[in-house]
Amino acid sequence: MAFLKNAWYAGAWSHEVGRALLARTILGEPVLMYRTQKGQPVALSNRCAHRFAPLDRGRLVDDAVECPYHGLRYDSRGQCVHNPQGDGVIPKGARVRCYPAVEKYRVVWIWTGAPEKADIAKIPDFGFIDDSERYGITTGTILIKANYELLSDNLLDLTHTQFLHADVFKSEAVMRGRFEVIENGTTIHSNRWCPDAPPTPPLRLALNYEKHVDFWMNMRWDPPGLMRFDVGATPTGKPREDGVHNLEMHLLTPETETSTHYFWADARTYGINDPVVEENNRRALEHAFVGQDKPMLEAQQAMMGTADLWSLNPVMLQGDAAALRARRVLARLIGQERL
Template identity: 35%
Template sequence: MTWITNRWYVAGWDSEVDRTPVARTICGEPLMFYRKLDRSVVAMRDACPHRLLPLSMGYKEGDSVRCRYHGLLVGPDGCATEMPIKSERVPRGVCATLYPVVEKHRFVWVWIGDPARADPELVPDFWPCSTPGWTFDGGYNRVGCDYRLMIDNLMDLSHETWVHQGSIGQHEITEAPIETEVRGEEVLVRRWMPGIEPPPFWRDALRSAGPVDRWQVCHFLPPSSVLIDVGVSPVAAGDTIERHDSGVRGFVVDAMTPETETSTHYFWGMARNFDVDDPGFTARFKAQQGRVFDEDVEILEAQQRSIDANPDLKLRGYSIDEGSVRARGIIRKLAAAELADAG
């Protein structure tokens, strides 16, 4: 198994989950999500405990779901409350598995592992998504690749020079030195680009011309998220890699939830501290960001196909890959610890 189970994974945007059940396979397990009348979220195994038809195909009745095959009624606690023959007593134990779920930072999070360990305090700290003075929005892609390839991509932004030449890429990215640091279970990769011409997006966001200092700080948080602190400030502001709030700053938010060994739910967005009261800009930027990520999806899916076609070859790691190598090492360590605890 390539993923950690006893952690929180993003299951969907808060706006995706409503009264109608949403089906989504997470870490190889088929789940469905829906909101009860009180708007709290139910996360349930998407299989009727009678004949295993997906419950997400069923009919909502209040806070319950009636199976579309034989009519078994399943309550929000996962247990059957009415049999196909209504006069028949409901046996104990006719239940679908429930999963712990929380809402935070605009996302619905689910816990796939031992429910007794589902501590809400372990939800990754996406603080820019919930902090006054910042605004946050984004989108979703299903990507046909191993989720770890996406972490590799986001922890090594040198690819921007070549994959995103028309938007955020520039040669200074590959020329700037990088610094990699491991902090417990987290990894940071820093890149500082002083006195350069900004790429088109950041020039427009800053609303001024002239050289800038640009930064990128990639932050891996287990089990599978990457926050990227990005932005530019005028050279005259004197910002540094440690303190950089004089210009325009954002956090690229990336949550990669494994679907299968070779497919991923990719939840992405941008939290920013500029033009926060301009919903039109938010919508335009979301569309632009989506186009940038579409370029990544093309590369990553082609990479996965090539990996599958070349089972005798292995990925190589160079100096630019240190952040992703470290992140993968943390994932392996945590997954091995889970296996040891279970065994």
């Protein structure tokens, strides 16, 4: 396995990055994050060039980080700018890797490839995150001990909601609904249209409506694992505007080959300023993500060990069509990087 290097990964939520030093392993590498005095996010290797001490145990001196072991200081570009020893000359090569880092959609994004290729325009659109007028927003982070592609498999095949999440999300409409996969460049869409069915309990609550509804679940995937979900319902036959919907952001950042930082955000059109709705929504999502998806994904990973999915010769079902295409796009992009 290999990771896609020339890509944006979610490094942290904006609110996590400040003047306190934050360490996180990303793509197997130790990353240090902080914010300059002017508020710019910084991402450096967390490993001092001298004796490999973890810089996050040091301290910020203005915008430079001071190593906790022997006091070398690195500026926000990763260049050593202070050597407290002897004549103070900065040794050649005394620098740590600097990752291009930008802030968008409440997230600090890190570019793990060639810096000159970093282009903020390559981050897919999650504009709804910034629309707090229209949406009530809930966010969370989960560390899952499974490869990130097992998470995108999960999110791109929502038939699993009918089994793994049956206690809350079961509806006979999902399996008989229309399933559509669209490939557009390196973007994959996995859309389900499920008309004329009793609403699931969360939809009944959100809509305050007991009769049949039409509902939809549209997932958009961009490499390496940046996903936008549009799920909603409207009374059967009515336009979507008469209904409710949630827009979600699911960002999958490999910690290692077998673990993933999973950043999620949910934006709902209903009860947007109601703390009870907010709390119920958070509980339902964490019940599904933490209580059901996480143990299943980790059990899958344990069953697979370090084997690649394809080497295990998996049976394919209709619902895998989108995940299969996403895996192919990713494999192609990773292959291109090796040329």
